[in-house]
Amino acid sequence: MHKEVSTQNGWRTDRTTPTLPEAYRSILVKPTAGFWRKLLAFSGPGYLVAVGYMDPGNWATDLAGGSAFGYTLLSIVLLSSLMAILLQALSARLGIVTGRDLAQACRDHYSPPVSFVLWILCELAISACDLAEVIGSAIALNLLFKIPIVIGVWITALDVLAILYIQHKGFRFLEALVIILILTIGGCFLSEIIFSRPDLSQVLGGFVPTSAIVRNPNVLYIAIGILGATVMPHNLYLHSSVVQTRNYEQSATGKAEAIKFATIDSTLALGSSLFINAAILVVAAATFHTRGHYQVAEIQDAHKLLSPTLGVPLASGIFAIALLASGQNSTLTGTLAGQIVMEGFLNIRLRPWLRRLITRAIAIIPAVIVAALYGASGTAKLLLLSQVILSLQLSFAVIPLVAFTSERRKMGEFTSSVCLKTLAWATAALIIFLNGKYLCDWIGITSWITGK
Numbered sequence: 001m002h003k004e005v006s007t008q009n010g011w012r013t014d015r016t017t018p019t020l021p022e023a024y025r026s027i028l029v030k031p032t033a034g035f036w037r038k039l040l041a042f043s044g045p046g047y048l049v050a051v052g053y054m055d056p057g058n059w060a061t062d063l064a065g066g067s068a069f070g071y072t073l074l075s076i077v078l079l080s081s082l083m084a085i086l087l088q089a090l091s092a093r094l095g096i097v098t099g100r101d102l103a104q105a106c107r108d109h110y111s112p113p114v115s116f117v118l119w120i121l122c123e124l125a126i127s128a129c130d131l132a133e134v135i136g137s138a139i140a141l142n143l144l145f146k147i148p149i150v151i152g153v154w155i156t157a158l159d160v161l162a163i164l165y166i167q168h169k170g171f172r173f174l175e176a177l178v179i180i181l182i183l184t185i186g187g188c189f190l191s192e193i194i195f196s197r198p199d200l201s202q203v204l205g206g207f208v209p210t211s212a213i214v215r216n217p218n219v220l221y222i223a224i225g226i227l228g229a230t231v232m233p234h235n236l237y238l239h240s241s242v243v244q245t246r247n248y249e250q251s252a253t254g255k256a257e258a259i260k261f262a263t264i265d266s267t268l269a270l271g272s273s274l275f276i277n278a279a280i281l282v283v284a285a286a287t288f289h290t291r292g293h294y295q296v297a298e299i300q301d302a303h304k305l306l307s308p309t310l311g312v313p314l315a316s317g318i319f320a321i322a323l324l325a326s327g328q329n330s331t332l333t334g335t336l337a338g339q340i341v342m343e344g345f346l347n348i349r350l351r352p353w354l355r356r357l358i359t360r361a362i363a364i365i366p367a368v369i370v371a372a373l374y375g376a377s378g379t380a381k382l383l384l385l386s387q388v389i390l391s392l393q394l395s396f397a398v399i400p401l402v403a404f405t406s407e408r409r410k411m412g413e414f415t416s417s418v419c420l421k422t423l424a425w426a427t428a429a430l431i432i433f434l435n436g437k438y439l440c441d442w443i444g445i446t447s448w449i450t451g452k
Contacts, residue, residue, distance in 0.1 A: 010409035011098075011108045018244060019101055019343040020336065023171040025247035031254070042261035044175035045242040046269030048333050049088055051178055052232040053081075053273035054185060055129065055330035056136020056323060059299055061225035062277055066284025067296035069219055071198075071206025076223045077281060078207050081274040083427050084231045085267050087398060088239050090405045090416070090424060092262040095240035096255055097414045098404075102240045103344020105410075106400050118396055119345035125233045125393040126338050133334060136299070137327030143303050143320040156331075166332065171245050174332065181329040182272055188322035189279035195312045198286035206285075224434055226277075231431075233397035234337040239266065241340045252413065259414065299323065398428045 018024045029041045065073035095101055100108065103122070107115045138152030147155070166174050213223050248258045287309050288296045296302050303323075307316040338358075343349050402424040408415045416424060 010407060011100075011105075013108050017347075017349075018099070019104070019241045019340045020245070023242075023245045025244065026171055027246050029246050029248045029258075031249055038257070039261055039264060042246055042258070043265045043268075044172070044179075045092070045239060045245065045262065046088070046266035047175060047179050047182060047272075048242055048336070049235045049239045049266060050182065050269040050273045051329045051333045052129065052235045052238070052337075053084060053270060054182070054276045054326060055132055056139070056299070056327050057129065057132030058226075058277055059136065059280055059323065059326070060132075061222060062280035063284045063296060063299065063302050065222045065226060066281040067288040067302075068222065068294050070285045070289045071202050071282065072210060072212065072219070073223055073226060074203065074206030074278060074281060075209040076213065076226045077274065077277045079209070080227050080231055081270060081277070083227075083430075084235075084273075085270050086423060086427060087231060087236060087401065088266045088270065089263045090401055090420075091236045091239040092243045092266060093259050093411075093414060093416075094401065094405050095243045096258045096262060097411050099244065100240070101244070101340055101344050102237045102397065102401055102404075103341050105240075105404050107345050107347070109400070109404070115345055118400070119341065121393050121396045122234060122237065122341050122345070123338075124389065125397075126334065126341065128389040128393075129232065129234060129330070130334050130338075133327050133330040136323060137331075139299050140320050140324035140327055143300065143316075144324065156327075178329055178332060181325045182276075184325045185276055185322045185329070186272060188318045188325075189276055189283065191318055192283045192306075192315060193279055195310045195315050196283045196286040198282050202285075203282055220434070227394070227431070227434060231394055233394045234341065235333075236397045236401055237341050237344065238333060238337040241344075242336065255414065395428070395432050398431055402428050 027041065027044075029038060033041065062077070065076075091102060094105060098105060103119070106118050110118070134153055134156050137156045138147075138149050141147045141152040141155060142149055166177060213219050243258070243262050246258065246262075248254045284296060284302065287306060288294070288302070291309060293305060293309075296305065303316050303319050306319055307313050402421075404410055405416050406421045406424070
């Protein structure tokens with residue numbers, strides 16, 4: 001399926017089969033169009049990526065951080081979003097310039113054993129993300145319709161049929177649906193902020209970092225969870241592929257323009273995820289922390305306490321609707337990411353329904369076991385732990401991305417500037433440091449995680 005060429009451009013193969021071939025360059029960008037028309041044509045991939053930054057896993061970490069530590073971890077939400085904007089811009093740049101997604105780039109650069117390990121790690125991250133979606137959707141169904149968690153977990157497996165239907169409608173239809181669901185989530189949390197009436201000065205103060213985040217193992221654990229939930233490793237693979245759905249000029253000028261508009265698209269889209277993540281934490285801090293409820297780390301508890309605490313009957317229902325929209329939205333992009341990663345690393349294309357069933361099975365089995373044995377409380381802890389797994393895997397996606405986009409042999413005139421390289425490597429170093437600190441503190445906080 002690949003044609004071997006020389007390695008003068010830094011790659012071992014000339015990739016002739018793109019991932020997501022049914023959508024590859026399917027959306028025309030007219031060279032003569034004006035700025036706004038081109039921006040509209042390029043808008044969409046960023047919102048697919050943004051979905052992963054506001055999935056149910058974020059809810060668990062944001063709720064835990066807001067209820068336990070007030071507005072302190074808003075600085076981590078902001079930092080994570082800025083890091084995400086930078087890394088997603090690099091991901092889009094890689095896909096546009098090289099015609100490869102990050103998985104393909106890793107396969108073409110590293111040896112087969114290294115590529116295989118990277119693939120396994122990425123699959124673990126996708127499974128952890130899918131686990132969050134499964135549990136989040138099941139919890140939402142339980143809150144809205146009183147469906148038992150175990151049954152709700154099984155119901156989420158049926159979304160394979162919905163995803164197949166949506167994929168046949170075209171890529172623009174998928175993007176439009178995702179944006180509508182994002183607007184739904186944003187509207188719900190805007191209402192919650194109005195209901196909770198947070199102190200504006202404390203909210204602004206929360207965006208200033210403090211040393212307590214690093215010194216306190218419990219705070220650091222939640223901070224790393226927020227980092228893992230916000231900067232999603234599989235989204236780096238996803239973005240580098242979906243930007244190639246645009247049919248732009250393959251000249252240097254065309255690629256430069258594509259990079260510009262793709263960066264604007266992802267930056268605006270990730271701004272919406274920043275608002276939603278910050279809103280969840282602010283609502284938790286204003287509603288629970290200020291009233292002495294410091295242990296509201298579970299979504300069910302937050303739903304139960306919102307309406308009576310705020311005195312607004314609709315608050316809990318709106319919260320559950322947003323959660324369901326978030327879980328379903330994440331399943332759409334999770335499918336694409338899983339397909340891209342498997343095709344990119346292994347050069348194996350499976351039917352979307354089969355790929356989804358495999359991913360869903362990996363996520364559903366532990367979710368069903370935990371739900372059956374430990375109930376809602378167990379699923380909540382599993383949800384939080386899944387985000388830490390995502391964070392631990394993040395380094396293995398970030399380092400190749402930064403390395404590839406910093407290498408002139410691979411990127412040519414589009415190699416990252418010195419300033420961009422510095423920021424990118426500083427981001428990678430911070431991720432590695434936080435993960436290392438987490439591992440050192442693991443033994444000390446294990447009892448806190450298990451509740452024993």
